[in-house]
Amino acid sequence: MTKPKYLYLQPKGGFNDLLSVTGGCIGFCKNHNIALLLDTFNSFYKINFADYFSLPKKFDHVIYDHRKIKAISEDTSLSVWPPQLKPHFQDIVSGKITFMNEKTGGLQWMPFLTDQYIELSAEDASKKGMGYKPNKWPIRAFNNDLKTVSKAVNLRPDISRSEDILVRVACGGCDGKHSAILYNSFELKPVLVNHCKDLRARLPEGYLAIQCRATDLPSDHEGLYEENKPLIHSYKSIYVATDNINVVKFFKDKGLNVFNFSQLETLGHQPNVGGKPPLALHSSDMDPDRKIKDLIGDIHLVRHARELISNSRGSFINFLRYLRKLDAGESL
Helix, strand or coil, X not given: CCCCCEEEEEEECCHHHHHHHHHHHHHHXXXXXXXXXXXXXXXXXXXXHHHXXXXXXXXXXXXXXXXXXXXXXXXXXXXXXXXXXXXXXXXXXXXXXXXEEEHHHCEEEEEEEEEEEEECCHHHHHHHECCCXXXXXXXXXCCCCHHHHHHHHHCCCCCCCCCCEEEXXXXXXXXXXXXXXXXXXXXXXXXXXXXXXXXXXXXXXXXXXXXXXXXXXXXXXXXHHHHCHHHHHCCCCEEEEECCHHHHHHXXXXXXXXXXXXXXXXXXXXXXXXXXXXXXXXXXCCCHHHHHHHHHHHHHHHXXXXXXXXXXXXXXXXXXXXXXXXXXXXXX
């Protein structure tokens, strides 16, 4: 029986989501002896994975250099599932067509053109879901069989298909444990190693890390401070890992020696509309290189803190806590 040669994956969502769905697809491809085309250039982070990370030899079935994936997409002899995407596959890989989650359509991860927009008010953009750019919404790439395509790319890959390339666009959602194990197997490229070393050198020894998610899933940083006031003030230095500059300002206003190295002041968030929080850091239009460096820098500094406190919601904080357990020699 003929089986697929490749599973092409666009992982969506935040970093824990990306790791979660990637880990699942790595295992699926290993079990079925097919190659995984990991395309993070078309994730919310918009980076070529190979420019920032290396994978261990046990993952030699994963192709994660976008240049190589693009070359494969240019082989027009390869068939694609779902078949509606075959004429568009090169445009999907190059980023001319992007998959987005439109809440009002009742469907997830539908294909849109990235260079044609309709203008939206901030309020309407907020209702739409994860906007590509503030106040703008891209035009659908094609409408024929839209529901079929959307459902097909979201489902677990069907190994019984005979097409050469299976397309998967999905968001993860594990509790963070398997994401931490997977991330711990990555090797950071020098561009990230040097960045993390530079940040660590700017922090005194024995600091406290406070992690506050304050956009898409707002945490109560004021309550966290009140509940941990004696502990917080016992530290001479504090690193605040957050996606909102107002959280950094809050802790600085308490007379604390606060550090934060992310470029939050220039973050192009969609404005707060109707009491709703702005878009999350991962879906902002921040420069991709800056975004990944800020993210990995925060992860690195949280891992090396003497203590970590947080009341954040979501799985990312679990991912950080699992990393710290791994660093402490605990088995997960």
